[in-house]
Amino acid sequence: MSKDDEAQVRIFGTVISTYTRIVQITSEEAGLIHQTIATPANSPQNRHPFGKVPVVKVDGLELIESVSIAHYLDNAHNQAALQPFEPSHRAVMDKWVAIANNYLFPLFEEGLVMPWIMHRVAGYPLDPERINNALPQISRALGFLELELQNDGAWTVIAGETGITLADVFLYPILRSLELTPQGEVGIAQCDHIKAWLETLKNRPSIAATRWEIEKG
Numbered sequence: 001m002s003k004d005d006e007a008q009v010r011i012f013g014t015v016i017s018t019y020t021r022i023v024q025i026t027s028e029e030a031g032l033i034h035q036t037i038a039t040p041a042n043s044p045q046n047r048h049p050f051g052k053v054p055v056v057k058v059d060g061l062e063l064i065e066s067v068s069i070a071h072y073l074d075n076a077h078n079q080a081a082l083q084p085f086e087p088s089h090r091a092v093m094d095k096w097v098a099i100a101n102n103y104l105f106p107l108f109e110e111g112l113v114m115p116w117i118m119h120r121v122a123g124y125p126l127d128p129e130r131i132n133n134a135l136p137q138i139s140r141a142l143g144f145l146e147l148e149l150q151n152d153g154a155w156t157v158i159a160g161e162t163g164i165t166l167a168d169v170f171l172y173p174i175l176r177s178l179e180l181t182p183q184g185e186v187g188i189a190q191c192d193h194i195k196a197w198l199e200t201l202k203n204r205p206s207i208a209a210t211r212w213e214i215e216k217g
């Protein structure tokens with residue numbers, strides 16, 4: 001029986017995808033065997049009502065929306081180890097997950113990550129105007145994260161014994177995909193605290209096991 005036949009979590013999503021990776025990392029943290037079935041967003045095979053990926057099948061359920069999927073996997077299969085028990089710490093985690101999803105992902109994805117993926121993978125020409133227009137806002141967002149990490153450790157102070165929460169799980173692929181673009185790499189290189197946090201997580205087994213092809217060099 002192959003690993004795919006044994007999969008407990010079946011993830012339907014694009015292979016280079018921030019949100020697919022968030023579910024892959026959560027599955028790894030929960031010790032679940034997972035399989036990713038390449039499914040383009042906005043395609044007839046994709047069962048998400050708004051055309052997004054991933055869609056996940058687990059325990060006889062079909063789940064959409066990464067926040068709900070990650071919470072389910074952690075609650076049902078990981079004794080909620082990725083969520084702090086203390087309510088005030090949980091509020092901090094929820095805040096950072098919301099910042100990641102509502103502000104950072106759209107800003108980074110539209111301004112830099114998607115233009116570079118389309119260029120590298122599909123050979124589309126880069127749109128310098130689109131990139132240049134996004135850079136000041138991306139730079140401000142990185143400055144905000146760096147200051148928050150420097151002043152009080154931001155989301156990193158709530159990680160208990162496991163050393164990681166869902167805030168890290170959501171933020172890592174979002175910041176790492178930015179770092180994989182030339183402009184993002186330069187921006188992050190100037191942020192010592194973001195860089196150190198990324199470096200620490202890079203070696204965590206759940207992160208290493210879910211590396212994108214483009215990271216493998």
Ligand SMILES: N[C@@H](CCC(=O)N[C@@H](CS)C(=O)NCC(=O)O)C(=O)O
Nearest residue numbers: 017018019041052053054065066067
């Ligand atoms: N709110 C969704 C967002 C998922 C999402 O934006 N996925 C991206 C790939 S990382 C996508 O489907 N992009 C295709 C599109 O927006 O058309 C979730 O949390 O699962």
